[in-house]
Amino acid sequence: IQKRWRGYYVRKYIHNYYALKKYLEAICVNNEIVRNELQEYTEMKENEEKRKELEKKEKEKKYQARKMHYLLSTEQIAGIYNSPFRKSPDPMELLLRNSKPLSHRRQQQKSPFTCELYDWPTCRRPPTFSTARPLPPVGRQKPQGPFRDPAEVWQQRYKPLEPTLRVAASINSPPEKAREETKREEWRNCIHDNEFLPFSSYHKNEKYEPSILRSGKYGQETYGIKHFREVHSKKWVADK
Template sequence: QKRWRGYYVRKYIHNYYALKKYLEAVSVNNAFVRNELQEYVETKENEEKMKDLEKKEKEMKYQARKMHYLLSTEQIAGIYNSPFRKSPDPMELLLRNSKPLSHRRKQVKSPFAYELYDWPTCKKPPAFVAALPLPPIGRQKPQGPFRDTAEVLWQRYKPLEPTLRVAESINSPLEKAREGIKREEWRNPIHDNEFLPFSSYNKNENEKYEPSLCKSGKYVREAYGTKHFREVYPKKWIADKDFRTVAPSIFLFEKFGKSYSRAGQIV
């Protein structure tokens, strides 16, 4: 039995040769799948590269059309056609083969044009047909549980019945009375001292004229600012003579206000 079980298991359950064939088939299938995936990746990379190249070419063509003013002329060489180079730059060749960008002109609509003229289907202004008048509404009572028209109108236009909070004022009656008194006092002020003009003011013997502080002194032209520019108190002097200046005075300044000219001569 032991030998029979070993023979049966190795032939029908764990067959070495069948397992070897299966593994060979799996390896072949894996190699085939790997090749297919590698080809797919390469095609995708090539497509991405082609798209990038096309995008770059479009960008270069657009830039060439945009910078067409940098193209060199017969008299002056452009920035891409340096005389120190053996051959011009590829951008110079691209500028020669490209056309400049055209300026788009804005379509200015006429102020007198009708708005509906711009419609692609309308060649003439449409003629609007006036709507037909509606038929008169019958006065028969509509079928259904509807109330009378007079009752509905009375409920719609009935007078307002405000609540106590809305009808009454926020302020108390005492505050209202105080505000009214303040307004009356501000509107009708009472002055005990009546305004009297100057002529009638002097007629009153009991009241005397009270001069202001500015007008109480004698009107005299002050010497400060015209004769001298500092106050001098001779009583406070220690010596009888004034201080001597260290530097000599200027002779020309001493004649200021003392000499006059007569026909260009100084007297």
């Protein structure tokens, strides 16, 4: 009796055939719904990727059209995309007509002093000060050998300049300065006693004063004017 009752109880409440059949049918329906939703999601993602790819290609195409705007046809010369042997121009030609040329803009270079000035004058960031403590001095021992004291070496290195008298004195001494000042005054106050009269009628009544070379009793030498070679007829070998 217990065996039969146990079998009935198990088939009725634990391993119910009809309940298991309904459960499996519900799982099949749920799987079908999930599969359809996943299929729709996959198609949506594929369409979105295709749309992004098309937008990227279109954007790249427009950028290339703006960059190659110089290939646009003119009234006199046809461009490479507008061949006269074609019935209609290339689509790139139409895109070039509708696009604007690419402008060359200079990129703003970031100043290296931006961080040092702390975004002055806006002062968006407060200045930061270093709060780290200085390191303690390193206990170095004096090197072995005939070395001088470091303090004495530093004092000799950074001692003030003591120029010599030749370096400290001026190049121009007082007499030289006085001479230069006199030359400047003579050049500035230079006055000619004889007036400049360029007209020829002014010099008509003046008597000609010959030079010392022409006024001598020996007269003017002929060498250099009439002949350029000294002639000594006594030294001739034969009469010429």
